[in-house]
Amino acid sequence: MEYKDTLLMPKTEFPMRGNLPKREPEIQESWDKMDIYRKVQEHTKGRPLFVLHDGPPYANGDIHMGHALNKILKDFIVRYKSMNGFHAPYVPGWDTHGLPIETALAKKGVKRKEMSVAEFRKLCEQYAYEQIDNQREQFKRLGVRGDWENPYITLKPEYEAQQIKVFGDMAKKGYIYKGKKPVYWSPSSESALAEAEIEYYDKRSASIYVSFEVTNGKGVVEEGVNIVIWTTTPWTIPANLGISLHPELIYVTVEEAGKKYIVAEGLLESVTQAVGWENPTVVAKNKGSELDRIIAKHPLFDRESLVMLGEHVTLDAGTGCVHTAPGHGEDDFIVGQKYGLDVLCPVDEKGYMTNEAGEFEGLFYDEANKPISERLKEAGALLSLSFITHSYPHDWRTKKPTIFRATAQWFASIKDFRADLLKAIEETKWVPAWGETRLFNMVRDRGDWCISRQRAWGVPIPVFYAENGDSIITDETIDHVSNLFREHGSNVWFEREAKNLLPEGFTHEGSPNGHFTKETDIMDVWFDSGSSHQAVLEERPDLQRPADLYLEGSDQYRGWFNSSLSTAVAVTGKAPYKGVLSHGFALDGEGRKMSKSLGNVVVPSKVMNQLGADILRLWVASVDYQSDVRVSDAILKQVAEVYRKIRNTFRFLLGTLHDFNAETDAVAFSQLQEVDQYMLVRLNKLVKNVKLAYERYEFANIYHLVNNFCTLDLSAFYLDYAKDILYCEAPDDVRRRSIQTVLSETLLSLTKLVSPILSHTADEVWSFLPGVQEESIQLTLMPEEREIENAVQLEEKWSAFMDLRDEVLKALEEARNAKVIGKSLNAKVSVYVDDKTKTLLDSINESLEQLFIVSDFEVAGSKGDAPADSLQLERAAIVVTKAEGEICERCWNVSKEVGNVESHPTLCPRCATVVEENYANSL
Numbered sequence: 001m002e003y004k005d006t007l008l009m010p011k012t013e014f015p016m017r018g019n020l021p022k023r024e025p026e027i028q029e030s031w032d033k034m035d036i037y038r039k040v041q042e043h044t045k046g047r048p049l050f051v052l053h054d055g056p057p058y059a060n061g062d063i064h065m066g067h068a069l070n071k072i073l074k075d076f077i078v079r080y081k082s083m084n085g086f087h088a089p090y091v092p093g094w095d096t097h098g099l100p101i102e103t104a105l106a107k108k109g110v111k112r113k114e115m116s117v118a119e120f121r122k123l124c125e126q127y128a129y130e131q132i133d134n135q136r137e138q139f140k141r142l143g144v145r146g147d148w149e150n151p152y153i154t155l156k157p158e159y160e161a162q163q164i165k166v167f168g169d170m171a172k173k174g175y176i177y178k179g180k181k182p183v184y185w186s187p188s189s190e191s192a193l194a195e196a197e198i199e200y201y202d203k204r205s206a207s208i209y210v211s212f213e214v215t216n217g218k219g220v221v222e223e224g225v226n227i228v229i230w231t232t233t234p235w236t237i238p239a240n241l242g243i244s245l246h247p248e249l250i251y252v253t254v255e256e257a258g259k260k261y262i263v264a265e266g267l268l269e270s271v272t273q274a275v276g277w278e279n280p281t282v283v284a285k286n287k288g289s290e291l292d293r294i295i296a297k298h299p300l301f302d303r304e305s306l307v308m309l310g311e312h313v314t315l316d317a318g319t320g321c322v323h324t325a326p327g328h329g330e331d332d333f334i335v336g337q338k339y340g341l342d343v344l345c346p347v348d349e350k351g352y353m354t355n356e357a358g359e360f361e362g363l364f365y366d367e368a369n370k371p372i373s374e375r376l377k378e379a380g381a382l383l384s385l386s387f388i389t390h391s392y393p394h395d396w397r398t399k400k401p402t403i404f405r406a407t408a409q410w411f412a413s414i415k416d417f418r419a420d421l422l423k424a425i426e427e428t429k430w431v432p433a434w435g436e437t438r439l440f441n442m443v444r445d446r447g448d449w450c451i452s453r454q455r456a457w458g459v460p461i462p463v464f465y466a467e468n469g470d471s472i473i474t475d476e477t478i479d480h481v482s483n484l485f486r487e488h489g490s491n492v493w494f495e496r497e498a499k500n501l502l503p504e505g506f507t508h509e510g511s512p513n514g515h516f517t518k519e520t521d522i523m524d525v526w527f528d529s530g531s532s533h534q535a536v537l538e539e540r541p542d543l544q545r546p547a548d549l550y551l552e553g554s555d556q557y558r559g560w561f562n563s564s565l566s567t568a569v570a571v572t573g574k575a576p577y578k579g580v581l582s583h584g585f586a587l588d589g590e591g592r593k594m595s596k597s598l599g600n601v602v603v604p605s606k607v608m609n610q611l612g613a614d615i616l617r618l619w620v621a622s623v624d625y626q627s628d629v630r631v632s633d634a635i636l637k638q639v640a641e642v643y644r645k646i647r648n649t650f651r652f653l654l655g656t657l658h659d660f661n662a663e664t665d666a667v668a669f670s671q672l673q674e675v676d677q678y679m680l681v682r683l684n685k686l687v688k689n690v691k692l693a694y695e696r697y698e699f700a701n702i703y704h705l706v707n708n709f710c711t712l713d714l715s716a717f718y719l720d721y722a723k724d725i726l727y728c729e730a731p732d733d734v735r736r737r738s739i740q741t742v743l744s745e746t747l748l749s750l751t752k753l754v755s756p757i758l759s760h761t762a763d764e765v766w767s768f769l770p771g772v773q774e775e776s777i778q779l780t781l782m783p784e785e786r787e788i789e790n791a792v793q794l795e796e797k798w799s800a801f802m803d804l805r806d807e808v809l810k811a812l813e814e815a816r817n818a819k820v821i822g823k824s825l826n827a828k829v830s831v832y833v834d835d836k837t838k839t840l841l842d843s844i845n846e847s848l849e850q851l852f853i854v855s856d857f858e859v860a861g862s863k864g865d866a867p868a869d870s871l872q873l874e875r876a877a878i879v880v881t882k883a884e885g886e887i888c889e890r891c892w893n894v895s896k897e898v899g900n901v902e903s904h905p906t907l908c909p910r911c912a913t914v915v916e917e918n919y920a921n922s923l
Contacts, residue, residue, distance in 0.1 A: 001922040003890045003907070006915050007727045008736075010655020014768045018647055020612020024760045028140065031763075036776060037145055040082055041089060041542075043779050050086040052078055053537060053547035053577070054146075055560045056093035056154060056529050059131040060100045063138045065586035065594070065631055066553060068604040072620040073583060073699070074551055075144040079756035080694045084782045089542050090145065093152040093532065094135070096128040097458040098525040099189050099397050117456050118494040124457040125155055125491075138605060143613045143759040145778070152536045154459075154528045161486035162535035163528060164462050168478030169571045175413050176451075178463075178471060180343055182326070182333050183450040185405035186395035187351025187365070191454045192409050193395060193402060197526075203392035203401060205232040206369050209275050209319070209383040210376055211261065212243060212296035212305050220290050225253055225260040227296050227307070228271065228383065230318035232390065234369040237376070238357040239325035240298060241341045242306040244332075246313035247289040249320055254280035262291075264320020271319050275384040288313075299381035300372075301358065310335040327406035330447060345406040349454065365403060410452035410461055410521065417570055418443065424565060424575035431581045431697060432626045439557050439565070439580075449566060451524045458522030460493040464502060465517045466510030476503055493518065530563030533576030550577040554584055581697055583625040589632025602631050614758045615640050621699040621757045642707050643761075646754070649710040650765050652719060653747040656726050660740040662771060667738045669788075673846055675721070676742045678798040681791045682713050683746050687783050690753045699757070706754055714746070717802070721851055728891045730914050749783035800840055801851075804831075807873040808852050814871060815880035825892055828856035828884070832866035832877040855883035855894035890915070 052074055057067055074090070081088035101124050106112065112120050136148055152159060170176050184193040211226035227243055245251060250265040256277045263271045265285065272280055294307045305324075312331040313322050326336030327345030336343065346356035353360045353368055359375075360368045376382040393402045414421070421443045430436040452461055462481040464472040480503040484492050493501060498518040507514070537545035546568075552560055561580055568576035587593060588600040595601065607616050619639045623629040669677065686709050693701040722739045729736040747769070755762035755777050766777040774780050788794070808831070812824050821827045829852060833841070841848065841859055848857045860866075866877030886898035889906040899905045901912035 001919065003911075003915065006919045006922075007890065008659070008729075008731060009727060010652060011658040012651060012654040012768060014651050014654045014765065016648065016651055018612060018614070018643070018761065020614055020760065021609050023764065024143070024608075024613050025141075027760045027763055028143070031145075031776070034775060036778060037147055039776075040145070040778050041087070044082050044087040047085055047087040049544055050078075050081045050088040050549075051537065051543050051547040052081075052088070052090060052549045052551060053532065053543075054091060054093045054152075055550060055552040055556060056095035056152070056532065057135065058098070058100060059094045059096045059128045059135065059153075060104060061131070063135055063604055065602055065604060067135075067139075068142055068616060069583060069586055069620055069625065069629065070551070070553060071139050071142055071144045072617050073581075073625060073697075075142070075146075075617075075759070076621070076694075076699055076756045077549065077551070077697065079145065079759065079778065080782070083752065083755065083778070083780060084691070084694070090147065091150070091152055091536060091540065091543065092136075092139065092144075092146045092148060093536065094128075094132050094154065095525065095529045096125075096132070096153055096155040097522070097528050099191070099455060099457075101127055101131075102455065102457050103397075112456065116494070118491050120456055121491050121494060128153075128155060141608055141613060142604070143617060145759070152532065152540075154525075154532075154535075155489075157486050157489040158539060159532075159535040160459050160490045161482045162539055163459055163523070163531040164478060164482040164485055166531040166534050166567050166571055167462060167523070167527070168473065168475070168482070170412060170567070171473040171478070172475065173570065175416055175570050176410065176473070177413060178408060178410050180406055180408045181411075182328055182330055182343075182345075182404040182406045183409055184393060184402045185349075185407070186398065186400070186402050187349070188398040188400040189395055189455075190349045192407065192450050192452060197396050197524075198393045198402065199396040199399075200391045201394050201399070202389050203394075204387055204389050205392070206234050206373060207232050207384075207386045207388045208234050208373055208376070209271070210237065210299060210323070211381050211383055212299060213381075214262075214294060214296045215304070216295040218294045220286060221253065221262070221284075221294055222260070225262060227262045227321050228275075228319045229321050229323040230271075230274075231323045232388065233328070234372045234376075235347075235353070235365045236323070236325045236328045237300065237372055238346050238353070238360060239327050239344050240305055240323055241303075241326055241336065241344055242308050242324040242339065243296065244308050244310040244313050244322040244324045244335050245288040245291055246311065246320065247287070247292075247309040249288045249313065249315070251286050251288055251291060251320065252282045253284035253286075255283050256280040262321065264315060266315040267318065267320050274386075299379050300375055306339060306341065308335050308339045328404045330404065333406065343406045347403065347405055349407075351403065366401070409450050410463075410519075412449040412451050412566065412570070414443070414446055414448050414566065420569050420573060421565060424569050428575050428577060429579040431579065435554075435557065435580055435582055439561060442558060442562060443565070449524075449563075451527050452521040453524055455522055458525060459490050459528055461519045461521050461523055462493075463519040464498055465519070466508045467513065467515045468510035470508070470510040471519075472508055472516070476506070524563075526559060526563035527567065529560055530567045533564055533568045534571065537576065545572070546575060547577050549579045549581060551581040551583070554582045556582065584628035587628050587630050589630050589635055591628070591630060600632075602633075602636075607636060611636060611640055612760070614760050615643055617757055617759065618643050618703070621703040624700055642703075643758075645715070646706065646710050646758070647761065649714055649719075650747070650751070650761070653743050653750075654765070654768050656722075657740055657744055657747065657770070659731055660737070660744060660770075662741075662744050665732075665737050666741045666744070667734065669786075671734075672738050672741065673735070674794065674844070675718075675798065675846055675851065676738050677788070677790075678794050679713070679718050679742050680745065680786060681788055681794050681798075682709070683742075683749055684785050684788060684791065685795075686713075687749055687753065688785050691782060694756070702753075702757065706750070709750070717805075718742075720853060724850055724853075724891060724893070728911060728914065730918050751777060752780060752783050797840065797843070800837075801844065804833075804837060804840070804875050805852065807875055808878060810873065811871045811878035811880050812854070820880055821882055823892075824853050825855050825887075826882060826894060827854045828858075828881045829854050830858050830860040830879040830881070832861050832863045832870060832879075833859060833875065834863055837875055838862075849893075855885070 078088045078090045186193050209230050214225045252265045253262050292309050296305045298305050324332045326333045326341050326343045346354045347365050351365045353363045355361050425440050498516040533545050537543045564576045690702050725735050751762050751765045762777050815821050863877050870877040870879045883894035885894045885896035888908040890911040895908040898908050904912040
């Protein structure tokens with residue numbers, strides 16, 4: 001045996017390289033074998049319940065970085081809660097109805113028109129389940145723990161049955177009604193849309209100014225005067241039934257080139273410029289209220305246009321005289337209803353003009369703009385035509401423009417319980433705080449919710465019609481349909497006739513002969529997912545309503561957060577959640593939206609195959625997720641470097657504890673040296689701050705806390721200092737066992753603290769820990785803070801020492817650069833300090849040479865005595881010279897006493913004694 005063989009170097013089979021793409025699937029396989037989700041639930045049963053309710057992703061396509069960000073954040077929280085005193089089940093879900101699946105089947109060649117609705121829906125269901133299986137495996141690969149074999153799925157019979165009950169409860173309270181009013185309509189989807197399904201993109205539109213000639217001025221305005229309107233939708237001119245003015249605005253009649261025109265006084269200048277008037281002369285002024293009910297004639301059709309008063313009219317743009325088509329605008333509809341106008345809508349479900357549009361019949365609405373403008377010009381009514389680019393509503397699925405179109409639809413009357421909705425928002429905890437304001441304003445300003453869709457793949461609206469047209473929604477019919485759906489699924493609605501869907505012997509005075517029909521529209525998919533508080537939280541005995549937390553992307557304020565709130569408050573009077581947490585979107589490294597055309601898409605599966613899921617999880621922990629987050633190969637590389645440091649810290653701690661048994665070798669806290677106690681104070685602080693950050697969902701704070709603890713507290717100080725003692729002292733030396741005691745507690749606590757984030761690595765570390773009882777770290781509890789009486793004093797004292805140490809390290813670095821020394825163990829450090837610092841150094845009952853990792857250290861005098869060539873710093877003047885003596889062959893310290901022990905002439909006395917007492921027979 002050589003002297004180097006007597007050193008107690010770290011020993012561990014825990015590999016330095018993570019090799020995560022290969023090792024993680026093996027770890028996940030072991031989780032599956034032990035059925036870790038079930039074991040955790042059994043282990044935590046009886047504790048207070050914490051429910052994070054999963055917002056269902058749409059079952060279509062591979063998962064993207066937004067999915068990964070969302071599911072990993074949820075996993076952080078659920079894992080932490082289950083390790084911190086809660087029973088935290090996690091039931092993942094999927095949203096499965098709607099247009100994208102219909103579109104996907106069409107792209108695969110399925111011809112919907114050639115089969116029954118029921119047959120088509122079965123193909124949709126099959127496709128949805130295929131997508132669920134694909135996404136489930138990808139979510140599991142992220143390391144997300146959940147009840148993956150028993151998820152909630154919006155197409156399942158038990159889910160649909162509960163959704164029908166939500167609808168029925170809302171109808172019973174009078175919140176559901178059918179009405180003909182303008183809604184967002186998507187010609188590309190051939191369906192009504194809710195506000196949540198609208199996105200805004202720039203669109204180039206015609207901008208026209210049109211004159212309407214007054215035929216009956218009611219004694220206020222001369223006949224023949226022209227009221228000027230402005231619109232960017234010429235295709236709606238055939239639907240015009242009136243002109244709206246604001247009652248309080250001043251309107252001027254101006255004369256220009258022998259003709260008279262009426263516009264708002266506040267817009268005269270901009271109208272003059274837009275239509276090219278040269279010198280309009282004001283000949284009369286009237287308040288808007290004076291012009292109420294005067295009549296103009298439509299420029300293209302033989303009908304009247306009624307002048308009406310409306311508060312919606314502004315001076316933001318146009319003429320102050322608003323073209324009003326009740327069939328194509330919400331404000332238009334409201335004012336039209338007030339004045340008793342018809343709801344004219346000469347556009348069909350595909351966006352083509354109907355026979356009510358006269359000569360423009362058969363034209364696609366957008367293509368009708370040009371011929372309508374030309375006819376207005378021929379009629380002498382077109383004052384100006386130009387083009388503008390403006391923000392315009394688009395279908396969020398097809399990305400194509402929508403229109404406002406009046407059709408008979410089913411609505412949920414938000415106004416009837418708006419006050420309850422706003423109260424529920426105020427009672428919810430929002431992270432970030434601005435989420436409350438955002439949703440509050442949305443709910444305050446939103447109109448009634450259009451919940452019907454003209455599609456095949458969805459949950460049918462459970463309404464029957466009597467022979468006389470009465471709609472039938474009773475407790476009896478709702479319960480019966482709900483039970484039918486629970487037994488057979490909602491396809492039964494399309495497989496049976498109305499009479500066979502009604503309760504046996506059902507009668508209605510509006511159908512004396514028993515002839516009934518059924519609604520063919522389906523529910524908005526947001527009604528589907530928005531019913532999950534009842535279909536999942538109430539349906540499942542292991543969950544509860546309200547959930548403790550909903551966590552989704554910031555787009556869900558208008559989506560799932562909103563629809564869930566609406567249905568829950570309508571049914572229960574309360575929000576379905578106690579707290580809501582939202583995150584931003586995943587962008588590329590330059591802050592751009594990811595797109596295939598830009599080639600900047602970062603794919604989760606690719607990252608996991610190259611770097612591992614734990615790198616992806618650590619990236620999620622590193623970002624300020626409440627805003628939009630950036631991800632790129634370069635960013636992930638930086639995260640991988642931090643992971644490497646953390647992993648190496650685990651490896652070193654495991655290696656140094658290879659001969660340590662906590663039960664028999666641990667040293668009592670009171671017997672530890674102060675520096676060891678100080679490290680436990682630092683660990684205590686880490687435990688406290690990390691757990692607080694978990695409670696506040698501040699994962700980036702955890703990332704920095706753990707990284708700094710590993711890098712600064714451990715690697716740069718304590719482990720560096722401890723190496724000489726750990727390697728060179730005798731195995732059972734009390735100083736060595738003291739340090740191992742600290743390292744053992746540090747390893748245990750650190751592994752638990754990072755377990756919710758680095759789920760695979762933490763379980764891998766756990767498998768190498770000696771003496772642990774649980775088969776997975778997931779079955780343990782978070783570390784608790786120690787009660788350390790003199791913690792404040794210890795931290796103050798050793799923080800002051802660390803400040804001095806930083807100055808000594810700076811002096812050593814300068815001496816190294818000047819070639820005075822090589823390694824720090826070659827150095828002698830002489831410090832010149834003030835009385836306060838001298839008192840500090842005198843109070844340290846520990847080898848200062850070891851603490852500074854030098855071979856010789858002395859307090860040489862006061863700062864005033866320092867030689868001119870000393871390095872003058874804030875706390876000390878420092879001189880670094882080469883240590884005198886020989887290098888010990890075993891510990892590499894420089895000592896004048898090397899050679900004093902005759903039997904071991906190349907060793908220092910410390911090493912000679914250790915070798916003689918422990919290894920003499922082996923040498």
